[in-house]
Amino acid sequence: MDKRGSRRKRAARNERARRAAADRPQSRFRMWMRRAFIWGGALALLGALFLGLAVAFSARSMPSYYQLKATQNAQTIIVRARDGSEIVALGPSYGKWLSSNEIPQVMKDAMISVEDRRYYSHFGIDPYGLVRAVYEAVTGDERISATSTITQQLARNVFLNSNRSLDRKLREAVLAMALEARFSKEQILELYLNKVYFGGGAYGIDSASRKFFSHPATELSTAEAAIIAGLVKAPSRYSPTADVDAAVGRASVVLRLMKEQGRIPADVTVDPSTVNLKEEKGQNSVRYFTDWALPQLELLLPETYEPIEVWTTLDVGMQRAATAAIKSNTPDGAQGALVSLDRDGAVLAMIGGTDYVETSYNRATDAMRQPGSSWKLFVYLAALEAGYKPDDRVVDTPVTIEGWTPRNSNGRNVGEIDLRTAFAYSINTVAAQLGNEVGFGTVASMARRFGITTEISTYPSMVLGSNEVRLLDMTRAFAAISDKGHSVEPYGIIKVTTGEGRVLYEHERRRQSQLVPDYVAAGITDLLQTAVNTGTGRAAQIGRPTAGKTGTTSSNKDGYFVGFSSGVTTGVWMGRDDNSRVGGLQGGTAPARAFAAYMRYAVKNRPVEEFDTDLQLPEWQLEPDDEYMLGDPDDYYFIDEQGNLIEPGRPTDERGDPFGEGPVRPEDGQRPRQPPALPQRGADGGPQAIGDDFLDEATGADRDRRARPAPQQTPIPPRR
Known part of the structure; x- marks a missing residue:
């Protein structure tokens, strides 16, 4: 009995121990859950307390409603021409302040529908929108999405900047809740609609209404309100003066949202395309220039909101002349662009299209189009640097290079001609042979050297201008030739001052580098002058020495002319934006x-x-042909009459053998001395026509500073 009792007690103890062991993980989990709940609740309570204190402090220190009405945060910019005359005033334009009861209800509904559908139900931040933004930030593009409420946008516009950062979003949220605590919903909406930016310098709905529709905002229709509400997301992209179709499309989205949210009846039809827009006759081609130049202020100036005056390089008279020249010569249905540079790189005139109001796209600085034969500038520069001279004889004959067979525009070949004539008449087969001889990589390197910034392919047809370039870059390259081979850096801003005259920035000309030797610059100027005097560019004659080059792409899709005279370099492009054919367009005609x-x-x-075309050739080009081909003992390895390889500068005995070593001949069973390895290829993978040492000596440039390919072959002998 005692034994059975003992066994039962032991079994009961074991069972209790087993149950305790089984319950231990569950008890431990419950214990950690309780701790997490307690600590989480404490932290949440602490965070809420901190947030409440931050909101209360912000609300208490926030300006009054009337102070906020009087505060307009925007910068006025006066742009002046090179003579000091005002050419355009940019910056804020404020209409009449409209109180909440003066603002049309349809304007309020349109803005709330597209920007903040839960405006009347949230407390400054939209929790649903915030959760979605954080989710997208974690799973998407790693940025906080643009899901700000109207109150947050007002806080940002009044108190903060537009940087997309977590810190800015947190401060924006605090200030938004402070605004909600301080002001009513109607007051916040009134502030917002009178302060928000709608593009074109227009702040507030009244300014926007007058700018786009020529009437005050109190008279806005439903379609007009939808157009204005749609501008907030991207004022420049959806501006009705820049892109009517984009503005109408965005307005249609706003109207759809208004119907979905019940703010206009579903059966009501509103057509924003029927809205009458204000004609902006005051806009002109100057805006192409200001659109290019003024964004550079962000790099040139410290952050400032005070009014400034920007003194530019633009010449008002030249700008008018450029506008008239493009409008009167551009074929119907095509676009035209023009850039004109002074000898120091100052932009004197810039035309980005035939009508800025119709399209603000700047074809002079942004469009990438094929330059056609004007690209041959770089082919002939490489050839001249390699040893060719304008009088050298070349042969216009059918040629095939790597399966590519170029043809001349007239379909004929004329045989032997000089280099000058081949360039003047833009003979394609000669350019192809020259490019193949000096190396397509060398041509690409030359283009890079002269400021071409777009991608350059080195397949054979590149010599005829198949690479796409910007007109500004091509004009810059020709300007360097005009300045005798010195580098040119285009610029448009001379200085920036405050309204009181204090200088904030002043342009300093960069140190120039010589891109090619003087004789190369003189040689290419000779060729360019001949192209205008007797070649394809005869229509560019102006009664004084002028040099330039035409360019026409296949099927007459692009017409180019770039040239210079009296220190002014000008590039002209014409074509269609859709890259379709323009009947009769050639670089030698309209451009x-x-x-x-x-x-x-x-x-x-x-x-x-007068142009300096006098060729002062280096000594290596003036040597007799036999010495040049065999080499000068002071400069090259060469082969003597017995077939020996002689090192440069080494004395020889009467037998022609180097002193101290005896003969070095193949028949003695010894390997002849080998000349040094040919220089390596450059960054483009192609050979360079002449050596760095010679080029550095001719131009005075430092090798490391030049950033150009090393030579792969010895200089090409000059042609008789």
């Missing part, structure tokens, strides 16, 4: 005529300058 029309005005007050 050359526009160039001439503009340049006659541009240089009328400048002295006539």
Whole structure:
């Protein structure tokens, strides 16, 4: 009995121990859950307390409603031409302040529908929208999404900047809740609609209504309100003066949201495309220039909101002449662009299209189009640097390079001609042979050297201008030739001052580098002058020395002319935006005529300058041909009459053997001395026509500073 009792007690103890062991993990989990709940609740309570204190402090220190009404945060910019005259005033334009009961209800409904559908139900931040934004930030593009409420947008516009950062979003949320605590919903909406930016310098709905529809905001229709509400997301993209279709499309989205949210009846039809927009006759081609130049202020100036005056390089008279030249010469249905540079790189005139109001796209600085034969500038520069001279004889004959067979525009070949004539008449087969001889990589390197910033492919047809470039870059390259081979950096801002005259920035000309030797610059100028005098660019003649090059792409899709005279370099492009054919368009027709029309005005007050085309060749080009081919003992390895390889500068005995070593001949069973390895290829993978040492000596440039490919072959012998 005692034994059975003992066994039962032991079994009961074991069972209790087993149950305790089984319950231990569950008890431990419950214990950690309780701790997490307690600590989480404490932290949440502490965070809520901190947030409440931050909101209360912000609300208490926030300006009054009337102070906020009087505060307008925006910068006025006066843009001046090179003579100091005002060419355009940019910056804020404020209409009449409208109280809440003066603002049309349809305007309020449109804005709330598209920007903050839960405006009347949240407390400054939208928890649903915030959760969605954080989710997208974690799973998407790693940024806080643009899901700000109207109150948050007002806080940002009044108190903060537009940087997309977590810190800014947190401060924005605190200030939004402070605004909600301080002001009513109607007051916040009134502040917002009178302060928000709608593009084109218009702040507030009244300014926007007057700018786009020529009437005050109190008269806004439903369609007009939808257009204005749609601008907030991207004022420049959806501006009805820049892109009517984009503005109408965005307004249609706003109207759809208004119907979905019950703010306008579902059966009501509103067509925003029928809205009458204000004609902006005051806008002109100057805006192409200001759109290019003014964004540079962000890099040139410290952050400032005070009014500033920007003194630019633009010449008002030249800008008018450029506008007239492009409008009167551009074929119907096509677009035209023009850039004109002074010898120091100052932009004198810039036309980005035939009508800025119709399209603000700047084809002079942004469009990438094929330059056609104007690209041959770089082919012939490489050839001249390699040893060719304008009088050298070349052969216009059918040629095939790596399966590519170029043809001349007239379909004929004329045989042997000089280099000058081949360039003047833009003979494709000769350019192809030259490019193949000096190396396509060398041509690409030359283009890079002269400021071409777009991608350059080195397949054979590149010599005829198949790479896409910007007109500004091509004009810059020709300007460097005009300045005898010195680098040119385009710029548009001379100085920036405050309204009181204090200088905030002043342009300093960068140190120039010589891109090619003087004789190369003189040689290419000779060729460019001949192209205008007797070649394809005859329509560009202006009654004084002028140099330039035409360019026409296949099927007449692009017409190019770039040239210079009296220190002014001008590039002209014409074509269609959709890259379709333009009947009769050639670089030597409309673009050359526009160039001439503009340049006659541009240089009328400048002295006539004759071009320096006198070739002062280096000694290595002046040597007799036999010495050049065999080499000068002081400069090259060469082969003597017995077939020996002689090192440079080494004395030889009467037998022609180097002193101290005896003969070095293949028949003695010894390997002849080998010349040093040919230099390596450059960054483009192609050979360079001449050596860095010679080029550095000729130009005075430092090798590391030049950033150009090393030579792969010895200089090409000059042609008789």
